[in-house]
Each structure stands twice: as structure tokens, then as C-alpha cells.
Amino acid sequence: MAVYKLFVLPGDGIGPEITAEVEKIATWLTREGIVQFEIEKGLVGGAAYDVHGQAISDADMERAEAADAVLLAAVGGPKWDGVPYELRPEAGLLRLRKDLQLFANLRPAICYPALADASSLKRELVDGLDLMIVRELTGGVYFGEPKQIIDLGNGQKRGIDTQVYDTYEIERIGRVAFELARKRRNKVTSSEKRNVMKSGVLWNEVITALHAREYPDVLLEHQLADSLGMQLVRRPKQFDVIVTDNLFGDMLSDVAAMLTGSLGMLPSASLGEKNARSETRKALYEPVHGSAPDIAGKGLANPIAMISSLGMALRYSFNLGEVADRIDRAISGVLEKGLRTADIKGDAQETISTIEMGDAILAELQASLR
Incomplete structure (x- = not known):
């Protein structure tokens, strides 16, 4: 079985919290022999500026170049508002896109049936989007x-x-x-x-x-x-x-x-040109939401977009659409059971934490293999 190099950049704000949940799933997939990941972590954004004085170091850029896929959580926050423009946290993301020559951004908009009422549009317009x-x-x-x-x-x-x-x-x-x-x-x-x-x-x-x-x-x-x-x-x-x-x-x-009700639900992919020999691409996967510094460290963040970003990596970088489908079904199954983080609470009486949502999705994924 091929071993895939996954370079993970937690970044700022809620980034480390949601990254921990996606690592949990990637580690389980490796342990079960479903996919073999070799995970390496680096710094980007404000976290990189605090350590290296730049939004991403040359060493971490080299690691990104060598990886089969890069998984990034979020960058930015008011802590770094005063840094020079060229050193701002977002410069790390822009450098990744530029140096990896990522020209195609894929933004899915999917509305899970269980969340159709969370949209600002009528259910019949978005259910199954x-x-x-x-x-x-x-x-x-x-x-x-x-x-x-x-x-x-x-x-x-x-x-x-x-x-x-x-x-x-x-x-x-x-x-x-x-x-x-x-x-x-x-x-x-x-x-x-x-x-x-x-x-x-x-x-x-x-x-x-x-x-x-x-x-x-x-x-x-x-x-x-x-x-x-x-x-x-x-x-x-x-x-x-x-x-x-x-x-x-x-x-x-x-x-x-x-249309889907929450930015916390949506992943994205940024793809480069196909390698003529291997048919592989340089690629970066990330949730579309920001670093949400106001809720960082409180266990309130929704990890679904981050977990779905791993699903996109499985689909578009590793040609493992079946495993990606399992992750999508696990997320849908958790939502159907009424489990909600604060951003998708709707009419739910209770909400669960970042860790609890990650655990619930992993449990659903494990159950699908029994």
C-alpha cells in the first residue's frame, strides 16, 4: 500500500483544535490499514510569524513542496494586525498558493438534509444541494x-x-x-x-x-x-x-x-497542474472559514469543514473516492442523529464540543466498517 505524505499546518485561532480532530481520523485510517498517511506538521500564519518572523518559513515551504498534499486549518487574527503588510499571516497562504502553483480553487456547496432548515433559503430550495x-x-x-x-x-x-x-x-x-x-x-x-x-x-x-x-x-x-x-x-x-x-x-x-447554513461545514481544495508522468498534482486543502479567534480555545469550533477537507484530499489527491464517501456518510449520519456544534445549533436543545463532534464522526466511520 502506498504511503502518502500529508503536511499539516494548524495555523492560528481555532486551527489547532480542528486540526486535532482531523488528525484523529487520519491516524485511525492509517492504523486500520485503510490509507497509509505519514503526517508531518509545520507553522503558518501568525504562529509562524511569532517563531520565524515570517508567515511561513523556507523550511516549511520545502516540506509543503515534498508532500503529497497539504492540509491547512486557518490563519490570521487581531494579534497580528500591526505586522508589516508583507509579513501578515495571510501572506503564508498566498505564498503556498504561489510557490505550489495552485491555480484551481474548488469550493463545494453541499447542504445536508439534516441542516436544510439552517439555510436562509426555504428548505425546498436547498435540500440536497x-x-x-x-x-x-x-x-x-x-x-x-x-x-x-x-x-x-x-x-x-x-x-x-x-x-x-x-x-x-x-x-x-x-x-x-x-x-x-x-x-x-x-x-x-x-x-x-x-x-x-x-x-x-x-x-x-x-x-x-x-x-x-x-x-x-x-x-x-x-x-x-x-x-x-x-x-x-x-x-x-x-x-x-x-x-x-x-x-x-x-x-x-x-x-x-x-446557502448551506454555515461556513463551518464547507471544505475547499486548491489544485496545481497535473504531473505528466505521475498524474498527481500539488494540492492544498482547507476549510473556507477563518481562524475565529473569538472562540479559540473554548471547544466551540465546528471541525466538520476540516474533516471534509481531508475527504477532498482523499478524493482529488489520492484517488480514494470510496474512502472520501465513507467520511461524507459519517458526517451525514452524525447530523441525522441531531448532534450539533454551536454554529449549526438551529432548534437543537443542546450542543456538543469540537472534540465531541470529532469523536462522533470517528465513531460513525468505525461503525460503517463493522
């Missing part, structure tokens, strides 16, 4: 040049951000979306603002040509980003895979996340 947003992560307005603030004199300034995409960047994110759709419900919705943005015109042209050339078996539709945002809160189950640029992906994925 399962969509995937594929966001281009390394291009667009966040990275385009020039990016600057110019002093125009007379008390006036001008802020400049540049939206720029090349054909190859659009093609490679499009391929990720089409290939995902083939394993799901075979539908891709491509989103941009071609009515007012030249980069949107190019995006639409490239995705259309790629579809005709390589993926004619997949249903493709195009939708303007503002219209898509409206449709996400009007009829979200019409979507399967949504592919879009960095800026619109950032916004639309947060809209989709809130």
Missing part, C-alpha cells in the same frame, strides 16, 4: 499589473487594479471544470461579464472553443456573473459545476457557501 464552484486562483484582477495607487496632486489619488487573463489560463481552469463535471452531473456553467469587460469576452470565447474541441459530451451554458449570483439564491439546484475567474469566483463561492 450539491454544486461545485471552480475558481481561477492565480490570475485576474488580484494579480494583474499595474496595481497601484497614484498621487494625482491637489488631494486626489487614483487606485488601479488590472484584470488580465491569457488563453492558457482560461483553458486550464476550463479543463478542471469539464473533467469534474464528467464525474458529476455533466453540466458546466461558465460565468463572466462579457457585456462590459474585454477579459470576459475572451473568457467566453476560450471556454466555448475548448468545449467544442475537447468536451462536446458535457452540457455547457454561459451566464453573466451578476445574473448567476441572483440565480444562486433563486434556484441554486439548477447548477452542477460553475467555472469563473478569480474575482467573481471569490464572491460567488461565498454566496454559495451561505
Whole structure:
């Protein structure tokens, strides 16, 4: 059996607490011989700044490069508000994305039936929701040049951000979306603002040509980003895979996340190019929620998104979809029993702690093998 190197970065705030729960499951999978993990831990974010004076050390970056997958919890907090901009905790995450060349961000939005009433939308709109947003992560307005603030004199300034995409960047994110759709419900919705943005015109042209050339078996539709945002809160189950640029992906994925009732439920994956020989990718997996410093150390954090991030690693880095499915079913089983952390309490009379939720999911997973 192959041994997979898992590099774990607990980070800040509630990060160490939720990481402990995912390590519990990874250790059990290894002990049972289901998956063999070799786990190594490092520092990122404010925790790394306190020790190394930078948001991630060169040594830990080397470990991330050597790993089969990186699992990160959360970074940031008010403790580090005064550090120089280039050393802020979030710089560690940005460096990981840049140095590992992670261009594709996968953000699933899944609404477990037991939590449908926690959504701000009506149950019938979200019950059984399962969509995937594929966001281009390394291009667009966040990275385009020039990016600057110019002093125009007379008390006036001008802020400049540049939206720029090349054909190859659009093609490679499009391929990720089409290939995902083939394993799901075979539908891709491509989103941009071609009515007012030249980069949107190019995006639409490239995705259309790629579809005709390589993926004619997949249903493709195009939708303007503002219209898509409206449709996400009007009829979200019409979507399967949504592919879009960095800026619109950032916004639309947060809209989709809130359809599910809690950010504490949702994982994400950031993927690099496939290795031509091994078919493997550099990859980083993390929950979409933040470090929540206000509840750190209180046992209130929901570890489900972190545990689901391990599930995504099993699915997309290790091709172990069956084991990932077991984890998903264990989470669903716990929720069906009415067990809740504070963020998903709803009408529940009692809540359980971070550790108790991790233990309950592990127990459900163990029971599934009996």
C-alpha cells in the first residue's frame, strides 16, 4: 500500500483544535490499514510569524513542496494586525498558493438534509444541494499589473487594479471544470461579464472553443456573473459545476457557501497542474472559514469543514473516492442523529464540543466498517 505524505499546518485561532480532530481520523485510517498517511506538521500564519518572523518559513515551504498534499486549518487574527503588510499571516497562504502553483480553487456547496432548515433559503430550495464552484486562483484582477495607487496632486489619488487573463489560463481552469463535471452531473456553467469587460469576452470565447474541441459530451451554458449570483439564491439546484475567474469566483463561492447554513461545514481544495508522468498534482486543502479567534480555545469550533477537507484530499489527491464517501456518510449520519456544534445549533436543545463532534464522526466511520 502506498504511503502518502500529508503536511499539516494548524495555523492560528481555532486551527489547532480542528486540526486535532482531523488528525484523529487520519491516524485511525492509517492504523486500520485503510490509507497509509505519514503526517508531518509545520507553522503558518501568525504562529509562524511569532517563531520565524515570517508567515511561513523556507523550511516549511520545502516540506509543503515534498508532500503529497497539504492540509491547512486557518490563519490570521487581531494579534497580528500591526505586522508589516508583507509579513501578515495571510501572506503564508498566498505564498503556498504561489510557490505550489495552485491555480484551481474548488469550493463545494453541499447542504445536508439534516441542516436544510439552517439555510436562509426555504428548505425546498436547498435540500440536497450539491454544486461545485471552480475558481481561477492565480490570475485576474488580484494579480494583474499595474496595481497601484497614484498621487494625482491637489488631494486626489487614483487606485488601479488590472484584470488580465491569457488563453492558457482560461483553458486550464476550463479543463478542471469539464473533467469534474464528467464525474458529476455533466453540466458546466461558465460565468463572466462579457457585456462590459474585454477579459470576459475572451473568457467566453476560450471556454466555448475548448468545449467544442475537447468536451462536446458535457452540457455547457454561459451566464453573466451578476445574473448567476441572483440565480444562486433563486434556484441554486439548477447548477452542477460553475467555472469563473478569480474575482467573481471569490464572491460567488461565498454566496454559495451561505446557502448551506454555515461556513463551518464547507471544505475547499486548491489544485496545481497535473504531473505528466505521475498524474498527481500539488494540492492544498482547507476549510473556507477563518481562524475565529473569538472562540479559540473554548471547544466551540465546528471541525466538520476540516474533516471534509481531508475527504477532498482523499478524493482529488489520492484517488480514494470510496474512502472520501465513507467520511461524507459519517458526517451525514452524525447530523441525522441531531448532534450539533454551536454554529449549526438551529432548534437543537443542546450542543456538543469540537472534540465531541470529532469523536462522533470517528465513531460513525468505525461503525460503517463493522
